[in-house]
Amino acid sequence: MNILAMTYDQLAAHFRQHYGRGEFHAAALYKAFYHSKPFEVKNIPEFAASAQLSDQVSADLQYDLPIPVHEISEEGVTKLAFRLVDGLMVETVVIPMPHHTTICLSSQVGCRMGCRVCETGQMGLLRNLSAAEIVAQAYDVKVRLGLEVRNVVFMGMGEPLDNLDQVTQAIRVLNDQRGLDIPQRRITLSTCGLVEGIRRLSALNWPQLKLAVSLNAANDELRAVLMPVNRRHNLAELRQALQDYPLARGNVLFMEYVLIKGVNDHPDHARQLARYLEGLPVRLNLIAYNPRRQSPFEAPSAAEVEQFRQMLVEYRIFVRLRHSRGAGIRAACGQLGGAMV
Numbered sequence: 001m002n003i004l005a006m007t008y009d010q011l012a013a014h015f016r017q018h019y020g021r022g023e024f025h026a027a028a029l030y031k032a033f034y035h036s037k038p039f040e041v042k043n044i045p046e047f048a049a050s051a052q053l054s055d056q057v058s059a060d061l062q063y064d065l066p067i068p069v070h071e072i073s074e075e076g077v078t079k080l081a082f083r084l085v086d087g088l089m090v091e092t093v094v095i096p097m098p099h100h101t102t103i104c105l106s107s108q109v110g111c112r113m114g115c116r117v118c119e120t121g122q123m124g125l126l127r128n129l130s131a132a133e134i135v136a137q138a139y140d141v142k143v144r145l146g147l148e149v150r151n152v153v154f155m156g157m158g159e160p161l162d163n164l165d166q167v168t169q170a171i172r173v174l175n176d177q178r179g180l181d182i183p184q185r186r187i188t189l190s191t192c193g194l195v196e197g198i199r200r201l202s203a204l205n206w207p208q209l210k211l212a213v214s215l216n217a218a219n220d221e222l223r224a225v226l227m228p229v230n231r232r233h234n235l236a237e238l239r240q241a242l243q244d245y246p247l248a249r250g251n252v253l254f255m256e257y258v259l260i261k262g263v264n265d266h267p268d269h270a271r272q273l274a275r276y277l278e279g280l281p282v283r284l285n286l287i288a289y290n291p292r293r294q295s296p297f298e299a300p301s302a303a304e305v306e307q308f309r310q311m312l313v314e315y316r317i318f319v320r321l322r323h324s325r326g327a328g329i330r331a332a333c334g335q336l337g338g339a340m341v
């Protein structure tokens, strides 16, 4: 019984099935797990009358919390490195906003998508994280550090749609109002454009969930170089999947465009991008490239970013410049997965 991978309803069902008791004890356990520090079954008042049940549940209960082994901060952004039970490391980024905290979760150790702009992509995939390991990252920030986590973005290590079963179960647990209570409308999944994953996500029909797509180029030739996934699913296929994606009224898709000096910043690229986005309900985030270690690419200057943004504005694209905080500690977009500095 791994409580980190269970919604309250699943825990209550487990209690009924295994102990012949349901809601009363399950509700107390779930609440204590997320709200009491330190957490121990025998200290939960509802279990006081039954030492036998308390012992059984204690023996059955699992919640392997990853061990935070390193924590570094810059510009208010904190990068946490956790050691998992098998010794592998995973990273989570905590981004303070004026009135709340956003956390950037990892869904895999490494990633097999091989995007050229990304440090994690250079590691290859070591393994998927379980739903419990994903939830544990949020648990650590909210319960151990006591921060008010409002938004969750799956933009850490890994391609969440390449580990969709575990990620969707983690989202169900994150949503649970008796636990971490982070609703779907405050969760963003970021994908490199894995079309079969987008289609599976569409089939779940979670219209409040936000979807972000790393586009980075709007012609197939260049995108296939920057993002090998484009050789599997070209831009036309991706566009069709996005068009079919069920969005709640008023919601938009987020498109991410990492601007790389001399690579995807030509006026032709702006024109192709504008044409590609035409008719899609999107908001474009323009992000200046953060060179990863031994990167073959360079960051654009602020003037070059502004020039590209202006071109998009002239094409009537709704574009926001996104500043990636935490570059110095390698916690910015595309930089997770290296050694802590």
Ligand code: SF4
Residues within 6 Å of the ligand: 111, 112, 113, 114, 115, 118, 119, 120, 121, 122, 156, 157, 158, 159, 191, 192, 214, 334
């Ligand atoms: S950008 Fe995302 S999908 Fe691409 S390699 Fe990096 S972690 Fe994987």
